[in-house]
Amino acid sequence: DTGVSQNPRHKITKRGQNVTFRCDPISEHNRLYWYRQTLGQGPEFLTYFQNEAQLEKSRLLSDRFSAERPKGSFSTLEIQRTEQGDSAMYLCASSLWGGAGANVLTFGAGSRLTVL
Amino acid sequence: AQTVTQSQPEMSVQEAETVTLSCTYDTSESDYYLFWYKQPPSRQMILVIRQEAYKQQNATENRFSVNFQKAAKSFSLKISDSQLGDAAMYFCAYRSARDDKIIFGKGTRLHILP
Numbered sequence: 247d248t249g250v251s252q253n254p255r256h257k258i259t260k261r262g263q264n265v266t267f268r269c270d271p272i273s274e275h276n277r278l279y280w281y282r283q284t285l286g287q288g289p290e291f292l293t294y295f296q297n298e299a300q301l302e303k304s305r306l307l308s309d310r311f312s313a314e315r316p317k318g319s320f321s322t323l324e325i326q327r328t329e330q331g332d333s334a335m336y337l338c339a340s341s342l343w344g345g346a347g348a349n350v351l352t353f354g355a356g357s358r359l360t361v362l
Numbered sequence: 363a364q365t366v367t368q369s370q371p372e373m374s375v376q377e378a379e380t381v382t383l384s385c386t387y388d389t390s391e392s393d394y395y396l397f398w399y400k401q402p403p404s405r406q407m408i409l410v411i412r413q414e415a416y417k418q419q420n421a422t423e424n425r426f427s428v429n430f431q432k433a434a435k436s437f438s439l440k441i442s443d444s445q446l447g448d449a450a451m452y453f454c455a456y457r458s459a460r461d462d463k464i465i466f467g468k469g470t471r472l473h474i475l476p
Contacts, residue, residue: 349457
C-alpha cells in the first residue's frame with residue numbers, strides 16, 4: 247500500500263483558468279476527505295465522501311468548486327475560474343469508517359495551487 | 363460552533379528535554395474525539411495521538427502523552443526526550459461523535475535545538 251497519493255503536487259495557473267486535482271486514497275478506505283490549508287493556518291474542511299456519495303460540503307466550497315468520487319475510489323477536486331484567493335495547499339485524506347481504525351485520517355502530501 | 367485554539371504559534375526545546383504544547387477547545391457536546399497531528403516540513407500530516415472524550419485515562423504513545431482535562435476543555439501534548447525529528451508543525455484537532463468533520467487549530471511550530 248502506497249498511502250494516499252495526490253497529483254499534481256504543485257500547480258501554477260493564471261487567474262480565471264480551471265484546475266483539477268486528483269486523489270487516490272488507500273484502497274480499502276471507504277471515506278475520502280478534502281481539506282484546504284493556507285499559510286500559517288490549520289487545514290479547513292471542504293467536503294467528504296462515503297464511497298461515491300458526497301455526504302457533506304462546507305460553506306467554504308463555493309459553486310466554483312466541485313468534487314467527485316465517481317466509482318468510490320479516486321476523487322477529483324475541480325476549481326473553475328480560479329482566483330488568487332484560491333492559492334493554498336489542497337489536502338486529501340482517507341479513512342476506514344466502521345473499522346478498527348475509524349476516525350483516523352491518513353493524509354496525502356497535498357497539492358499546492360498558486361494562482362497568478 | 364466548535365473551535366480549537368492553540369495559543370503558542372512557535373515553541374523551542376532543547377534536544378532530549380520535555381516540551382508541552384497547549385490546546386483548548388470549545389464545544390457543547392459530551393461525546394467527541396481529540397487528536398494531535400504532526401506536519402513535518404514539506405511532508406504529509408501524520409497522526410501522533412488521539413483521545414476519546416469518554417475515556418478518563420490520558421492517552422500515551424511512546425514519548426508522546428496528553429493531559430486531557432474535559433471540564434476545562436484542555437488537551438495538551440507532552441513530548442518527552444525531544445528528538446531532532448520531532449521538529450514540525452503540530453495541530454490539535456477536534457471531531458464530534460455526530461459527524462466526521464475534523465476541526466483543526468492553527469498549529470504550533472516546534473523547533474528542536476541541538
